[in-house]
Amino acid sequence: MRLRVLLDTHSLGLRLLGGEDELDRTVRGVMTTDLRDPSRYLSGGELVLTGLAWRREPEDSEPFVRILAAAGVAGLAAGEAELGSVPDDLIEACARHRLPLFSVVEDVSFASITEHVVRQVSSERAGDLAAVVDRHRRLMTSAGGGPEVVLDLLGSDLDLRAWVLSPTGRQIAGSTLADAGPELSGELAARLAGEHLAAARTGRRGPHRVALGGSTFSLFPIRQEGRDLRQTVLSDWLLAVEADAGEWPAERLDLLHGVTQLIAVERDRRDASRTVRRRLAQEVLELVQAGAPPAEIAARLRVAAPVLLPGLGTAPHWQLVVARVEWEDGDVPGGPVAQSLLEEMLVDPGAAGPEHSDRIAVAHTGDEAVALVPLSVPDESGDSSATGLHAAELLRLVQEPLSRGLDDDGRLTVGVSAAVHSAEGLRGALEEARHARRVAAARNGRVCAAGHEELASHVLLLPFVPDDVRRAFTARLLDPLREYDRKHRAELIPTLEAFLDCDGSWTRCATRLHLHVNTLRYRVGRIEQLTGRDLARLEDKLDFFLALRMS
Numbered sequence: 001m002r003l004r005v006l007l008d009t010h011s012l013g014l015r016l017l018g019g020e021d022e023l024d025r026t027v028r029g030v031m032t033t034d035l036r037d038p039s040r041y042l043s044g045g046e047l048v049l050t051g052l053a054w055r056r057e058p059e060d061s062e063p064f065v066r067i068l069a070a071a072g073v074a075g076l077a078a079g080e081a082e083l084g085s086v087p088d089d090l091i092e093a094c095a096r097h098r099l100p101l102f103s104v105v106e107d108v109s110f111a112s113i114t115e116h117v118v119r120q121v122s123s124e125r126a127g128d129l130a131a132v133v134d135r136h137r138r139l140m141t142s143a144g145g146g147p148e149v150v151l152d153l154l155g156s157d158l159d160l161r162a163w164v165l166s167p168t169g170r171q172i173a174g175s176t177l178a179d180a181g182p183e184l185s186g187e188l189a190a191r192l193a194g195e196h197l198a199a200a201r202t203g204r205r206g207p208h209r210v211a212l213g214g215s216t217f218s219l220f221p222i223r224q225e226g227r228d229l230r231q232t233v234l235s236d237w238l239l240a241v242e243a244d245a246g247e248w249p250a251e252r253l254d255l256l257h258g259v260t261q262l263i264a265v266e267r268d269r270r271d272a273s274r275t276v277r278r279r280l281a282q283e284v285l286e287l288v289q290a291g292a293p294p295a296e297i298a299a300r301l302r303v304a305a306p307v308l309l310p311g312l313g314t315a316p317h318w319q320l321v322v323a324r325v326e327w328e329d330g331d332v333p334g335g336p337v338a339q340s341l342l343e344e345m346l347v348d349p350g351a352a353g354p355e356h357s358d359r360i361a362v363a364h365t366g367d368e369a370v371a372l373v374p375l376s377v378p379d380e381s382g383d384s385s386a387t388g389l390h391a392a393e394l395l396r397l398v399q400e401p402l403s404r405g406l407d408d409d410g411r412l413t414v415g416v417s418a419a420v421h422s423a424e425g426l427r428g429a430l431e432e433a434r435h436a437r438r439v440a441a442a443r444n445g446r447v448c449a450a451g452h453e454e455l456a457s458h459v460l461l462l463p464f465v466p467d468d469v470r471r472a473f474t475a476r477l478l479d480p481l482r483e484y485d486r487k488h489r490a491e492l493i494p495t496l497e498a499f500l501d502c503d504g505s506w507t508r509c510a511t512r513l514h515l516h517v518n519t520l521r522y523r524v525g526r527i528e529q530l531t532g533r534d535l536a537r538l539e540d541k542l543d544f545f546l547a548l549r550m551s
Contacts, residue, residue: 001117001120002024002025002026003023003024003027003075004023006047009116011108011112012104012116013104013105013107013108014102014103016100016101016102017091017102018094018100019075019094019095019098019099021098022075022099023100025074025100026045026074027074027075027117028044028045028046028074029043030114030118031048031049032049032050032110032114033048033054034050034052034054036054036060036064037067038068042071042073043071044071045073046074048075049104049110049114050077050079051079051110052078052087055087058087058089059089061090061092062093065093065096065099066093068099069097069099074100075100075101076102077103077104078090078101078102078103079104080104080105080106081106085103119249147172147173147266148174150259151176152175152177154175154241154259156177158252160242160243161241162174162241163184163240164239164240165192165196167193167235167238167402168341168397168398169190169191169192169194170189170344170347171184171189172237185213189240190397190401191212191213191400192212192217192238193401194403194404195210195404196208196219196221196238197402197405198404198405199219200221200236206219206220206221207220207245207256209245216242216243218240218241218243218244218245218246218256219238220239220240220256221238222236222237222239222267234337234340234341234405235336235337235341237263237267239256239259241256274343277362278339278362280303280304281361281362281370282363283300284297284300284301284304284363284372285363287300288426288427288430291427294422294423295423297426301318301423317374317388317419317420317421318372318373318375318419318420318425319388319389319416319418319419319420320372320416320417320420320430320432320433321342321346321370321373321394321415321416322369322370322371322415322434323338323342323345323369323413323414323437324369324411324413325337325410325412326411326413329409333366334368335364335366335367335368335369338367338412339364341369341398341402342360342362342371343360345397346371346373346389346394360373370430373388388419389416390416391415391416391436391449391450391454392449394414395448395449398447399447402446403445403446403447406446406447411441411448412446412448413437413438413441413447413448414447414448415432415434415439415440415449415450416433416436416449417432417436417452418432432452433452436450436454437450473547473550474547474550474551477531477533477543477544480530480531481493481527484526484530490526491523492523492530495509495520495527496527496544496548497548498512499524500545504535506520
């Protein structure tokens, strides 16, 4: 908007004191200050409002105005409440620097002027940007452009920092502008995704506002309409904008909703590009499950390798990941959701190619999804498993946000196989991944994962012990110690855990617990007396170890 428009708005109480030839300057914002040097807060184009508290003597006006002129502000408006009228030295300084000067009558607040300017500037800029976005919509639909251009427009025209995030918090797109500011950290992105998923599960309409990391963000869903919320919430993208949309005018909100629709077009395009990879995975999975000859499976893998590993001529090693999404009422199939989640969870940010997910093929049947993950870079020993996927790492990245999206009626469980070097190993890898997923399913939590390395341990057996057997076994061994600890605060349970963890070493255990060895021997003797067991015997040590693990 122009300064001239402000002057013609009589309700603002502005009176021109100088700079009539400069009234066509554009106002891009407003700032209120009584600092002697406000330059650090100025970026150009502002209408500066001041109560003149910075002025102690006439000589103060010249340096103050010089700073404003150098910063490229649009104009200066001085309130009359402090001094009764605007002093001549300020009028003269503004004239020397060709800075338009207004006085503000005493009964008009700076807040009223600020609100008016912000509302007008926001509406005008949103309208201009809407036209640009509409042009980009047509370009994107016809030429396959990406969402980064729209995010750049939000940054350059509306000063909004924005990112497109997956439900796991992975950054799908961000502004490419050089002055876009610091990048969004992975931890903060995951927390934003979690907040979005939690809000979306309540059924409330976006945008959802949240304060994190010292900033306020508005989260806009990028949603596939017409489906059960549970089918989409864990696979929908979101637009995270670093701003509070609570006070935005309708024009700006409409613009941002239009941007989400534009990004949804890109989401559909990327989903369509995954069709071939999904079909290849489905074909391989059907061959493996049907017990097809390894030669037939190997032939199918040779077809898949160029698609999944563009530019590489050799067949890689493979790893299988099984995921299952289950809802308590069982009405919503979890397979498609598990498929979308695996396609996000298994992304390698360092992978080459046009898409981060261009080396992952995921099929689904019922509530289960199976990912065929190629491992193309063996380590020095020739074993690619060292560079493969690890269940704990997958869990660390997605557990917090997805747990909030699953709320209190859904579960995601994941199992990861070891790497296999040929088609002959795929059937065993599939069974291994499914066994690992069942181990994960036996654990507590909304999102759980287990890997192949756990299948060679006692950990594999514990989850499948019936609950009544588990309770009886642990109660017989541990309840006498818990009751004694409750009455005497003797810490027998922590002592037992430390003693077993130190492999029965008296010295190491006493050092860890900061006890004298004789005190430790007394506690162990009390444990043996209460339970009738002998901690010098391997069998009794093992029983205590298992009881602690199952409790």
